[in-house]
Amino acid sequence: MGHPPILASKSATRRQMLDSAGVAFDAHSADVDEAAIKEICRAGGLDAPATALKLAEAKAAAIGARFPGRVVIGADQMLDCGGVWFDKPADMAAAADQLRHLRGRMHELPTAVVCWRDGVVLWRHVETPRLTLHAFTEAELASVLAAEGDRLLDSVGAYRVEGPAIRLFQAIEGDWFSILGLPLLPLLGFLRRQ
Structure with missing residues (x-):
């Protein structure tokens, strides 16, 4: 491929996944108006799922415009609970409210990845894991909020399944890497073919 691909993301988790997989890559944070794209x-x-793909594509396009000839990886994740879409919580009170809304219910985490070069989508993929939180008590919620702190504000679900918040879950179906924010195995397959 010549130059390594560019990950259009500021997500430490996505960077860590590619790093752990031994993928050489550069990373640049993509500045796109996610709220406006979601509204459209x-x-x-x-x-x-289609919206997650549009967001991933917008991020890849934003970085791709600055780096002609380079493959850019864009990724994004949505949270859909019964038709209600959630964003990253603004503060800890919003995180608590969001978790209360998800309590005892199943939600979906459509997670998209797009590879882009010179204005063209080379490849796209979306996974939709399904996660169910048990009917946790306020005491359980308070314990998780205290243990996690501000880290919850970086997650669209106001939780980190790789941390203490896993105690709030009853069931998880789907690809683990996608739940963390990047459908890694399909992406690695695409990169190999390149």
């Missing part, structure tokens, strides 16, 4: 997608009747 919603108005256009797109579902959460």
